[in-house]
């Protein structure tokens with residue numbers, strides 16, 4: 035298609051070397067005129083260095099019959115809202131090989147009519163949720179050879195008629211199937227992207243397999259991993275093991291942890307808190323017993339000023355201080371809750387440590403179940 039397009043361009047260019055526009059099957063122009071003949075359906079511009087395309091460049095009423103417009107390799111860096119308002123019947127738009135960073139429905143008066151959109155070889159870096167939301171009649175979308183490294187979930191959900199999307203030659207390292215949610219999966223090209231085949235891409239790998247089984251992935255052999263180093267060049271769809279087990283617990287393990295481990299940890303916590311409370315009460319009680327008015331006075335009255343029982347205020351202050359000291363010691367001694375809390379962290383090591391602690395409270399069979407799970411994944 036690209037080759038044909040270029041051939042047509044060259045032929046067109048040769049013929050219009052002396053004229054501004056020539057009318058073949060298509061209408062070729064080497065610059066943008068102010069007037070156009072009536073009844074045109076297809077216009078191709080071979081203009082260079084357009085830069086910013088503002089809303090006053092195309093304003094001939096004759097353009098309302100045009101259904102196909104190409105502005106390829108024209109040095110367009112930005113298209114302002116309304117720039118294509120004159121093209122009221124546009125179903126096909128090619129902006130191949132420019133310097134565009136985005137696409138907007140506001141370029142067109144009737145974005146919902148557009149069926150084919152080509153933005154290949156631009157410098158788009160990401161697809162945001164609103165960029166394509168009004169192109170509800172779009173069937174083919176060419177985004178090859180941009181710099182796309184992110185496609186927001188939901189950004190394609192309005193393209194319910196999409197049958198083909200080309201995302202090859204971009205900068206995608208991860209993608210989830212949720213990006214295509216709400217669509218009948220279109221035919222796709224996803225090759226020549228730096229896919230990161232770590233565990234996160236596993237479900238995407240399954241998605242690719244489904245696409246392949248439905249003959250929807252056109253360039254399967256180019257959909258290869260760039261990272262991790264050990265997987266470089268491997269086809270993403272052909273990976274049976276995304277090395278998920280060492281980094282993350284498998285869904286089974288997670289559910290075991292949630293069903294058995296979590297309640298147990300909570301129970302342990304509750305039990306330990308209860309013990310702590312009992313200890314505290316006991317310590318306070320013992321301290322009260324120790325601080326007998328008579329004995330206290332003899333210890334306290336080094337300066338010989340205050341004989342006999344302490345007054346009520348001093349006693350209260352003393353008791354409070356003692357209580358504080360004792361409870362601090364107690365907190366220093368009872369550190370187990372910290373260990374158990376670590377189980378809620380992400381580190382597998384911490385989790386193992388905790389379960390080693392906890393294994394005292396586990397029935398042996400449960401402990402074994404968990405241990406073997408975490409090894410074999």
Ligand SMILES: *[C@@H]1O[C@H](CO)[C@@H](O)[C@H](O)[C@H]1NC(C)=O
Nearest residue numbers: 084085086087088089090091
């Ligand atoms: C729109 O662009 C054309 C050509 O680049 C320029 O001559 C014109 O002044 C611009 N109009 C506005 C409103 O910026």
Ligand SMILES: *[C@@H]1O[C@H](CO)[C@@H](O)[C@H](O)[C@H]1NC(C)=O
Nearest residue numbers: 083085109110111132133157
């Ligand atoms: C457009 O991009 C090309 C390469 O990506 C670059 O060489 C050129 O300078 C850019 N043009 C403008 C006007 O930014």
Ligand SMILES: *[C@@H]1O[C@H](CO)[C@@H](O)[C@H](O)[C@H]1NC(C)=O
Nearest residue numbers: 144146147148149170171172
């Ligand atoms: C959408 O495209 C179909 C042809 O595929 C056409 O019949 C229909 O009118 C278009 N819808 C709009 C809103 O232009």
Ligand SMILES: *[C@@H]1O[C@H](CO)[C@@H](O)[C@H](O)[C@H]1NC(C)=O
Nearest residue numbers: 035126149150151172173174
């Ligand atoms: C444009 O879309 C139609 C379907 O609406 C499709 O048959 C055709 O191949 C597309 N053309 C290009 C150039 O992608």
Ligand SMILES: *[C@@H]1O[C@H](CO)[C@@H](O)[C@H](O)[C@H]1NC(C)=O
Nearest residue numbers: 159180181182183205206207
């Ligand atoms: C590709 O994306 C990464 C971020 O995911 C970014 O750091 C890098 O610069 C991008 N490369 C290009 C060529 O845009």
Ligand SMILES: *[C@@H]1O[C@H](CO)[C@@H](O)[C@H](O)[C@H]1NC(C)=O
Nearest residue numbers: 207230231232233234261262
């Ligand atoms: C691949 O993904 C993993 C997990 O998200 C991340 O740690 C790693 O840095 C990524 N590698 C590259 C090259 O982006």
Ligand SMILES: *[C@@H]1O[C@H](CO)[C@@H](O)[C@H](O)[C@H]1NC(C)=O
Nearest residue numbers: 240241242243244245246247
């Ligand atoms: C794809 O097809 C193969 C062979 O027919 C099958 O083994 C595999 O499970 C299928 N994959 C998916 C995700 O449907």
Ligand SMILES: *[C@@H]1O[C@H](CO)[C@@H](O)[C@H](O)[C@H]1NC(C)=O
Nearest residue numbers: 255268269271272273274275
């Ligand atoms: C897929 O992977 C298997 C081994 O896992 C390998 O034997 C086979 O050649 C691979 N197929 C392709 C097309 O890369």
